Amino acid sequence: xxxxIRNLTKRFPPARGETEGLLAVxxxxxxxxxxxxxxxxxxxxxxxxxILRAIAGLEIPDAGTIELEGRDxxxxxAHRRGIGFVFQHYALFRHATVRGNIAFGxxxxxxxxxxxxGRVAELLDxxxxxxxxxxxxxxxxxxxxxxxxxxxxxxxxxxxLLLDEPFGALDAKVRRNLAAxxxxxxxxxxxxxxxxxxxxxxxxxxxxxxxxxxxxxVEQTGTAEEIYDGPxxxxxxxxxxxxxxxxxxxxxxxxxxxxxxxxxxxxxAPPGAGEVVLLVRPEDLAxxxxxxxxxxxAGTLPAEVRGVHYRGDRFEIDLDLGGLPVRAIEPKQVARAxxxxxxxxxxxxxxxxxxxxxxxQHVRIREQMRSLGYME
Amino acid sequence: xxxxATAFRRESPWGRRLLIAAVLVWFALLLLLPLAALVRGxxxxxxxxxxxxxxxxxxxxxxxxxxxxxxxxxxxxxVGGVALALVLVRxxxxxxxxxxxxxxxxxxxxxVVAGFMFLLLFxxxxxxxxxxxxxxxxxxxxxxxxxxATIFVTFPFVTREVAPVFRECGLEQEEAARTLGASxxxxxxxxxxxxxxxxxxxxxxxxVARSLGEFGAVLVVSGSIIGRTQTxxxxxxxxxxxxxYAGAFAASLALALVSFILLACMEFLQRRxxxxxx
Amino acid sequence: MLRRRPRGARAxxxxxxxxxxxGLRRAALGYVGLFVALPVAALAARALxxxxxxxxxxxxxxxxxxxxxxxxRLALALIAVNTVMGTLMAWVLVRxxxxxxSLVNALIDLPFAIPTIVTGLMxxxxxxxxxxxxxxxxxxxxxxxxxxxxxxxALLFVTFPFVVRAVQPVLxxxxxxxxxxxATLGASRWTVFRRVVLPALLPAILTGAALSFSRxxxxxxxxxxxxxxxxxxxxxxxxxxxxxxxxxxxxxALAVSLVLLLGSLFVLIVLHRLQTLGRRRDG
Numbered sequence: 001x002x003x004x005i006r007n008l009t010k011r012f013p014p015a016r017g018e019t020e021g022l023l024a025v026x027x028x029x030x031x032x033x034x035x036x037x038x039x040x041x042x043x044x045x046x047x048x049x050x051i052l053r054a055i056a057g058l059e060i061p062d063a064g065t066i067e068l069e070g071r072d073x074x075x076x077x078a079h080r081r082g083i084g085f086v087f088q089h090y091a092l093f094r095h096a097t098v099r100g101n102i103a104f105g106x107x108x109x110x111x112x113x114x115x116x117x118g119r120v121a122e123l124l125d126x127x128x129x130x131x132x133x134x135x136x137x138x139x140x141x142x143x144x145x146x147x148x149x150x151x152x153x154x155x156x157x158x159x160x161l162l163l164d165e166p167f168g169a170l171d172a173k174v175r176r177n178l179a180a181x182x183x184x185x186x187x188x189x190x191x192x193x194x195x196x197x198x199x200x201x202x203x204x205x206x207x208x209x210x211x212x213x214x215x216x217x218v219e220q221t222g223t224a225e226e227i228y229d230g231p232x233x234x235x236x237x238x239x240x241x242x243x244x245x246x247x248x249x250x251x252x253x254x255x256x257x258x259x260x261x262x263x264x265x266x267x268x269a270p271p272g273a274g275e276v277v278l279l280v281r282p283e284d285l286a287x288x289x290x291x292x293x294x295x296x297x298a299g300t301l302p303a304e305v306r307g308v309h310y311r312g313d314r315f316e317i318d319l320d321l322g323g324l325p326v327r328a329i330e331p332k333q334v335a336r337a338x339x340x341x342x343x344x345x346x347x348x349x350x351x352x353x354x355x356x357x358x359x360x361q362h363v364r365i366r367e368q369m370r371s372l373g374y375m376e
Numbered sequence: 377x378x379x380x381a382t383a384f385r386r387e388s389p390w391g392r393r394l395l396i397a398a399v400l401v402w403f404a405l406l407l408l409l410p411l412a413a414l415v416r417g418x419x420x421x422x423x424x425x426x427x428x429x430x431x432x433x434x435x436x437x438x439x440x441x442x443x444x445x446x447x448x449x450x451x452x453x454x455v456g457g458v459a460l461a462l463v464l465v466r467x468x469x470x471x472x473x474x475x476x477x478x479x480x481x482x483x484x485x486x487x488v489v490a491g492f493m494f495l496l497l498f499x500x501x502x503x504x505x506x507x508x509x510x511x512x513x514x515x516x517x518x519x520x521x522x523x524x525a526t527i528f529v530t531f532p533f534v535t536r537e538v539a540p541v542f543r544e545c546g547l548e549q550e551e552a553a554r555t556l557g558a559s560x561x562x563x564x565x566x567x568x569x570x571x572x573x574x575x576x577x578x579x580x581x582x583x584v585a586r587s588l589g590e591f592g593a594v595l596v597v598s599g600s601i602i603g604r605t606q607t608x609x610x611x612x613x614x615x616x617x618x619x620x621y622a623g624a625f626a627a628s629l630a631l632a633l634v635s636f637i638l639l640a641c642m643e644f645l646q647r648r649x650x651x652x653x654x
Numbered sequence: 655m656l657r658r659r660p661r662g663a664r665a666x667x668x669x670x671x672x673x674x675x676x677g678l679r680r681a682a683l684g685y686v687g688l689f690v691a692l693p694v695a696a697l698a699a700r701a702l703x704x705x706x707x708x709x710x711x712x713x714x715x716x717x718x719x720x721x722x723x724x725x726x727r728l729a730l731a732l733i734a735v736n737t738v739m740g741t742l743m744a745w746v747l748v749r750x751x752x753x754x755x756s757l758v759n760a761l762i763d764l765p766f767a768i769p770t771i772v773t774g775l776m777x778x779x780x781x782x783x784x785x786x787x788x789x790x791x792x793x794x795x796x797x798x799x800x801x802x803x804x805x806x807x808a809l810l811f812v813t814f815p816f817v818v819r820a821v822q823p824v825l826x827x828x829x830x831x832x833x834x835x836x837a838t839l840g841a842s843r844w845t846v847f848r849r850v851v852l853p854a855l856l857p858a859i860l861t862g863a864a865l866s867f868s869r870x871x872x873x874x875x876x877x878x879x880x881x882x883x884x885x886x887x888x889x890x891x892x893x894x895x896x897x898x899x900x901x902x903x904x905x906x907a908l909a910v911s912l913v914l915l916l917g918s919l920f921v922l923i924v925l926h927r928l929q930t931l932g933r934r935r936d937g
Contacts, residue, residue, distance in 0.1 A: 056555050057554070057555075058551050058554070058555070060664060060667060060668050060671075061664070074663065074664050075663020075664040075665075075666065075667050076663070077554070077667060078551070078554040078555050079554045079555070079556075079557045079558055079559055079560075079562075079563075080557075081555075082557075083555055084555065084556075085551075085552065085555035085556075087548055087551070087552060089548065091548035091549050091551065091552040092549075092552075093549055093552070093553075093567055093570075093571070094545075094549070094571060095570040095571055095573065096570075104553065104556050104558070104566070105556035105557050105558075108553075108556065108557050108558040108559075108562050108566070109557050152552075152556065153555070153556070155556075156556065156557060162555075392750055395742070395745075395746060395750065396746050396750055396752050398742070399739075399742050399743050399746045400752075400758070402739055402743070403743065403758060403761075403762075406807075406810055406811060406814060407761065407764055407765070407811065407814060408761075409780060409787075410773070410776035410777055410779075410780050410811065411764075411776060413776055413779040413780035413785065413786070413787075414772070414775065414776040414779055416779075417779040452689075456681075456682070456685035456689070459678055459681050459682045459685065460682040460685055460686065462678060462682075463678055463679050463682040463683075464682075466675075467675060467678075467679055469679065475683070475686060477922055477923075477926060478686055478690055478691060479686065479690075480922055480925070481690060481694065481918065481919075481922060482690060483865075483868070484865075484868035484869075484871075484872065484918035484919075484921050484922055485694075485872060485914075485915060485918050486871065486872025486873070486874060486891075486892045486895070486911075486914050486918075487872060487874050487875070487892070488872075488874045488892040488893075488895045488896045488899075488911075489697070489872065489892070489895060489911045489914050489915060490693070492697065492895060492899055492907060492911055493693035493694060493696055493697045494693055495899065496693075496696045496697055496700050496904075497692060497693050497696040502696065503692075503696055504692075524689070524693075527689050528689055528690060528693060531689055531690055560674070582766070585766065585767045586766075588769065589767075589768065589769025589770060589771070589772070589875075590769075591769060591770055591771045591874065591875035592770075592874035592875055592878075592892065592896070595896070596896065596899055608769075609769050609771045609772075609875070612769075612771050612772065612775065613771055613879075616775060616778075616879070624775060625775070625779075628769075628771075628772040628775050628776075631768075631769050631772055632768055632769075632772055635764070635767035635768045635769070635772075636767070638767050639760060639761070639763055639764060639767045640760070642763055642767070643759075643760040643763075
C-alpha cells in the first residue's frame with residue numbers, strides 16, 4: 001500500500017511584480033512501498049518540501065492525486081490524514097512541556113487519559129527522554145528537541161511518517177547520530193517514512209530508496225547503489241557524489257577527449273557524429289603503472305600527475321588528462337606504495353563511467369569504448 | 377590605539393554617579409513627588425473621611441460603572457483585537473497597510489476629540505444616532521456611548537501587543553497541530569491562542585488600565601449625570617469641583633492603587649513574554 | 655471518474671480555506687470600521703460639510719487660534735526635553751546598574767497606569783496654593799497651577815515613559831562589539847557615542863519623541879485640572895474643544911478637532927516612516 005503520488009503539480013501564486021508564479025512541483029509521480037524509508041533528495045528549490053507538505057495536506061496541489069494506504073486523500077484536510085510530520089525547525093509547542101507536546105495528538109483524538117499516559121511514557125523511552133518529560137522546549141538542546149518532535153509525530157501511530165529536513169538545523173556530529181537513530185527506529189517500528197533532505201550522504205546512509213528531484217521534477221528513483229553507480233541524468237551524476245566531467249567527441253577514426261585525439265582507425269564515423277560527455281567518479285579513475293606499448297597499457301590513456309593531496313582516509317590525485325584536469329582517488333596504502341608525486345607520467349583507465357547526451361549515443365559510445373579497450 | 381581602547385573601557389566613577397543621580401532626581405521630581413503629595417493629602421483629610429466618602433452611593437455607583445465599561449471594552453477589544461492581529465499578520469490584501477495605520481490612530485487622537493466623534497456619530501443628528509434615536513435607544517449621554525468611547529481609546533492595545541507575537545510564531549506550530557489531528561478550531565484554541573498568551577495578557581492589562589482611567593472621551597459623551605453616567609474618574613472630577621477633597625483624594629488613591637496592581641502585572645507579564653521568547 | 659472526485663474535493667477544500675480567511679477578514683474590517691473608521695469619518699465629514707470658509711472663520715477666532723498655537727508649542731518643547739532626558743534615563747537603566755534599578759524600571763510605566771485625572775489632582779496637591787511646594791513658590795512669585803508651568807509639568811508626567819520605553823530595548827540589543835570596534839579604531843568615548851551609538855538609537859528616539867508629541871497634543875484630563883482654563887492664556891486645544899462642545903458651539907469644536915486630527919495623522923505617518931526605517935536597518 002504505502003504512498004502513491006501521481007502527476008502532482010503545484011504552482012505558487014506570483015509574488016508582487018511577477019506575472020508567473022513559481023512552478024514548484026511539475027508532474028511528479030512516485031510510490032513509496034509500505035514500510036519503506038524513502039528520501040526525497042534535491043537542492044533547495046527542487047520542490048521536495050512542497051511534495052512532502054502536499055502529502056501531509058499542508059499544501060493543496062493544483063493537479064495530481066495522493067494516495068495513502070490505498071485511500072485517495074487528495075481532498076482530505078491535514079488533520080484527517082493520519083500522518084506524522086516532523087518539521088525542520090521542530091515546531092514544538094513552546095507553551096507546552098515535552099509531555100504536553102507528545103500527548104497533543106492523543107488528546108485531540110480523545111484517547112482515554114490512562115492510555116495517553118502509557119503511550120507518552122512509551123515514546124519518552126523510545127527517544128530516550130524519560131527524565132525530561134516536564135521540561136519546556138526552550139530548555140532542551142537541538143537534538144533533544146528534534147527527538148521530542150519525532151516522538152510527538154509518532155505518538156498517534158501514524159500510518160505514514162513525514163520528515164522535512166529533520167536534521168538540517170543540527171551540527172554535524174549530532175546529525176550523524178540522529179540519522180543513525182532514525183534508521184534504527186524505522187527498523188523497529190516499520191512505519192512508511194518519507195524524509196526530505198539536501199544532504200546526499202544522509203540519504204545514501206539511511207534511505208531504502210531515493211527520489212532525486214530537480215526543479216520540481218523527478219530525475220531518478222532507485223536505491224542508493226543504483227543512483228550512485230548508474231545515474232540517469234547528468235544532474236544526478238553531479239549532484240550525488242563527486243564526478244569528473246570529460247567532454248568528448250566521436251570522430252571518424254577516433255575519439256576525441258578534450259583536445260587529445262585517441263587514434264582508433266577501426267572506428268567508423270557515427271551518423272551525426274556526436275558531442276558526448278563522459279562522467280567518471282574519482283574512485284573509478286584507476287591509475288595504472290604501465291608504459292606505452294606494454295600489454296597492460298591497452299585501453300589506458302596517458303596522463304600526468306599535477307598534485308597529490310592527503311585527505312586523511314585517502315589520497316586525492318589531480319591529473320592532467322590531455323589538457324583536461326581530472327581527479328582520481330587512491331587508497332592510502334596504494335598511493336603511498338606508488339609514491340605519487342607531481343610531474344609523474346602515468347596512464348589511467350576508467351573502471352566505470354557514464355556517457356550522456358542521447359540514449360542511443362550512450363549505448364554506441366559504450367560499445368566503441370569497449371571495442372577500443374578503454375573499458376573493462 | 378590600544379590606549380584608546382582601554383580608555384574606552386575605563387569609565388570615570390564620578391561621571392557615572394553624577395549621571396545616575398541626575399536621572400534619578402529627574403525621575404523622583406517628576407513622578408514620585410506628586411504621588412507622595414497625593415498620599416499625604418489624603419492622609420491629611422483623614423482616612424476615616426476618605427473611606428466614608430468611598431462608601432457613599434454615588435462613589436459606589438461610579439466605580440461600578442467603571443467596572444462594567446472596562447469589562448465591555450476589554451471583551452470587545454480582546455476578541456476583535458486577536459482577529460484583527462491575525463488578519464494583519466497572516467493575510468495579504470489591498471489596503472492592508474492603510475488598515476495597519478488606522479489601528480494606531482486612536483493612540484494619537486485626543487480623548488476629547490474621540491468623545492466628540494461619537495457625539496457626532498450617535499448624537500440626535502448623527503449618521504447612526506438618528507437611527508438609534510428612532511429605535512428609542514440612547515447612545516450618547518448614556519452607557520452605550522461611554523462604552524463606545526472607551527473601546528475607541530483602548531482599541532490598539534491588544535492588536536499591537538498580539539500581532540508581533542503572531543508574526544514571530546509563524547504558522548509552523550499550527551501546522552504541526554493540524555498534522556497531529558487537530559481541527560482548525562482545536563488548533564486555534566490549543567496552540568495559536570496559548571502561544572500568544574503573555575502578549576495578549578499584557579495587551580489586556582494595558583486596556584484595563586486605560587479603561588479605568590479614561591476621562592476626556594467619557595466626559596464628552598457622558599453628560600456626567602451623577603449616579604447614572606458618572607464613572608470613577610468623572611466622580612473624582614466632580615468631587616474636586618465641589619470642594620469635596622476627601623472624596624476626590626480617596627477615589628484617586630483607590631484608582632492609583634489599582635494602577636499599581638496593574639503596573640505589577642505589566643512588569644510580570646513583560647518578563648514572562650521575554651522569557652518565553654528566548 | 656476516478657480522477658474527478660478528488661479534484662472536486664480539493665477544489666472544495668481550497669474554497670473552504672479561502673472562505674474562512676475571508677470571513678475573518680470581514681469581521682476584522684467590521685471591527686475597525688465600526689469602532690474607529692466610522693467615528694473618524696463622521697468627524698471629518700461634519701467638519702468639512704460647511705465648507706472651508708466657515709472652518710477658517712472658526713479657526714481665526716483668537717481663542718481657537720491661541721489654544722492651538724499654545725498646544726503645538728508646548729508639544730514641541732516637550733519633544734526637546736523628553737528626547738534628552740528619556741534617552742539618558744534609558745541609558746542609565748541599561749548601562750549603569752544601581753541598587754533599586756528594577757524598581758525604577760517598573761515605575762517608569764506609572765504614567766501609563768495612573769488615570770490622567772489623578773495625575774492632575776496630584777499636581778494640584780503638590781503645587782497648588784495649599785500645597786507644600788506650591789505655597790513656597792507662590793510666596794516667591796512663581797505660579798505653577800493655573801499657569802503654563804502647570805501644563806508643562808502635567809505633560810511631562812504623562813509623556814514620561816515614551817522615549818525611555820522606545821530607546822531601552824534598542825539599547826539592550828545594541829551590539830557592544832560595534833562600540834569596541836570603533837574604540838579600537840581610535841575613536842574617543844564621545845565620538846563613539848556620537849558616531850556609533852546615537853545613529854543606532856535615532857529611529858527609536860524619534861519614535862518616542864513622535865509618540866510623546868501626539869500624546870501632548872491630545873492630553874486632556876491632567877491639563878484641565880491644572881491649567882485653570884483661562885482663554886488666550888492657559889487654554890490648550892483639547893480643553894478649548896471641550897469648552898466649545900459644552901457650550902454647544904460645534905463649529906468651533908469641529909475646526910480645532912480637525913486640526914488636532916490632522917496633527918495625529920501627521921504623527922502616524924512619521925511613525926510609520928520611522929518603523930520602516932528601523933526595519934530596513936535591522937535587515
